[in-house]
Amino acid sequence: MKVNVIKNVLQANDIIAAKNRKVFKEAGLLGINIISSPGSGKTTLLEKTIPTLMPEQKSIVLVGDLETTRDADRVAPYAEEVVQINTGMSCHLYANQIAESLTELELNKADFLFIENVGNMVCPGEFDLGENVKVILLSIPEGDDKVAKYPTIFRAADMVLLTKIDLLGVLNFDLDRVMEDLRKLNENVPVIKMSSLAGEGMEEWLGWLKEQRNKSIGNQAKFITPE
Amino acid sequence: MKVNVIKNVLQANDIIAAKNRKVFKEAGLLGINIISSPGSGKTTLLEKTIPTLMPEQKSIVLVGDLETTRDADRVAPYAEEVVQINTGMSCHLYANQIAESLTELELNKADFLFIENVGNMVCPGEFDLGENVKVILLSIPEGDDKVAKYPTIFRAADMVLLTKIDLLGVLNFDLDRVMEDLRKLNENVPVIKMSSLAGEGMEEWLGWLKEQRNKSIGNQAKFITPE
Numbered sequence: 001m002k003v004n005v006i007k008n009v010l011q012a013n014d015i016i017a018a019k020n021r022k023v024f025k026e027a028g029l030l031g032i033n034i035i036s037s038p039g040s041g042k043t044t045l046l047e048k049t050i051p052t053l054m055p056e057q058k059s060i061v062l063v064g065d066l067e068t069t070r071d072a073d074r075v076a077p078y079a080e081e082v083v084q085i086n087t088g089m090s091c092h093l094y095a096n097q098i099a100e101s102l103t104e105l106e107l108n109k110a111d112f113l114f115i116e117n118v119g120n121m122v123c124p125g126e127f128d129l130g131e132n133v134k135v136i137l138l139s140i141p142e143g144d145d146k147v148a149k150y151p152t153i154f155r156a157a158d159m160v161l162l163t164k165i166d167l168l169g170v171l172n173f174d175l176d177r178v179m180e181d182l183r184k185l186n187e188n189v190p191v192i193k194m195s196s197l198a199g200e201g202m203e204e205w206l207g208w209l210k211e212q213r214n215k216s217i218g219n220q221a222k223f224i225t226p227e
Numbered sequence: 228m229k230v231n232v233i234k235n236v237l238q239a240n241d242i243i244a245a246k247n248r249k250v251f252k253e254a255g256l257l258g259i260n261i262i263s264s265p266g267s268g269k270t271t272l273l274e275k276t277i278p279t280l281m282p283e284q285k286s287i288v289l290v291g292d293l294e295t296t297r298d299a300d301r302v303a304p305y306a307e308e309v310v311q312i313n314t315g316m317s318c319h320l321y322a323n324q325i326a327e328s329l330t331e332l333e334l335n336k337a338d339f340l341f342i343e344n345v346g347n348m349v350c351p352g353e354f355d356l357g358e359n360v361k362v363i364l365l366s367i368p369e370g371d372d373k374v375a376k377y378p379t380i381f382r383a384a385d386m387v388l389l390t391k392i393d394l395l396g397v398l399n400f401d402l403d404r405v406m407e408d409l410r411k412l413n414e415n416v417p418v419i420k421m422s423s424l425a426g427e428g429m430e431e432w433l434g435w436l437k438e439q440r441n442k443s444i445g446n447q448a449k450f451i452t453p454e
Binding site: 037038039065066067068070071089090091118119120121122123126139141142143145146148149150151152164167170 | 348353368372373376391397
């Protein structure tokens with residue numbers, strides 16, 4: 001009986017997610033679902049990514065958190081629009097929370113819609129939000145066993161960012177083991193070694209984002225810089 | 228309707244949790260539910276704690292993970308008995324998974340029953356397993372905003388361990404901010420600054436564990452060292 005309940009919730013979610021995906025496409029937005037444990041650096045990544053994309057490309061951010069607006073406050077100075085979604089007791093965002101947020105936004109204002117999911121390696125992987133790509137962050141301090149231990153999310157990844165890579169020398173972390181585990185789950189997923197604070201990997205990450213947007217939306221620029 | 232389903236699941240869980248708690252008491256075991264994000268150091272804590280308690284006090288360990296037996300394998304050399312519970316897609320352990328495991332164990336063999344929950348800061352806080360105490364780990368690399376962002380779990384904590392404290396000088400982490408946020412949620416919860424690898428905080432942690440067991444079970448020794 002429990003399984004049926006979960007299935008129905010998932011089915012209802014998927015129907016709404018498909019609608020969100022259509023809205024993104026019509027608005028010329030790439031939807032990016034950013035997933036990781038708490039403290040892997042999702043918000044710092046956005047703080048560094050969004051201003052570097054500007055002024056040619058602009059971003060909207062939806063932030064999921066149990067409580068507080070701390071992450072939304074951090075990205076607010078850079079994004080065109082920010083919505084904080086407080087999930088209360090829920091460990092992930094639902095597609096309908098995204099759908100509700102979309103009605104309040106001027107979607108034509110931006111090229112990228114970043115969704116910072118609730119910090120969690122399990123639940124967010126099971127709920128499609130309508131995104132075009134799932135980006136998974138794994139930070140060096142979390143340890144080199146995490147890919148094997150949280151396979152669902154790494155199987156679903158379109159991009160894996162190894163964050164806080166500057167700590168590789170400070171902490172025990174077997175990079176080869178992580179890559180080996182990852183290749184078993186998701187053979188061709190791209191991996192970028194990043195340090196948002198040091199700027200490492202940023203260029204490659206921005207290149208990938210633009211390429212994904214071109215694939216989904218086409219490469220016409222939405223904002224023409226005034227001559 | 229969704230809320231009703233969740234309530235029923237929670238109620239059913241709580242009934243089984245109460246039974247588990249009774250079984251622990253009768254067997255003279257302190258039940259410890261260990262909760263944190265992935266990579267905060269739950270398994271390392273157990274690897275260091277269990278041998279230090281021995282030979283006077285012995286431990287059984289139940290480990291929750293989506294897949295793999297990696298954590299169970301790591302504690303197996305030290306514990307009297309270890310059960311790996313694979314949760315599949317579930318982000319937390321349920322009381323009935325604990326109840327099933329208990330039937331397979333010789334509970335009289337041990338003083339402490341450590342339950343290493345699935346790495347997650349949200350879901351495990353909502354499901355009572357029958358434990359006597361909830362121990363929450365927060366590692367320095369996760370960042371100093373996590374107490375405010377995951378209040379449910381910190382509100383429920385009987386002990387907070389600040390792990391990987393040796394990284395305090397290496398990373399930006401405002402300890403005062405964390406303590407201030409924590410005091411708002413849980414005024415009297417004890418906090419220990421720990422480094423399992425460097426041994427810092429270990430004595431205080433072991434003292435607290437023994438004190439909790441005495442409070443719950445009474446202080447008679449289960450194992451008398453042969454004279």
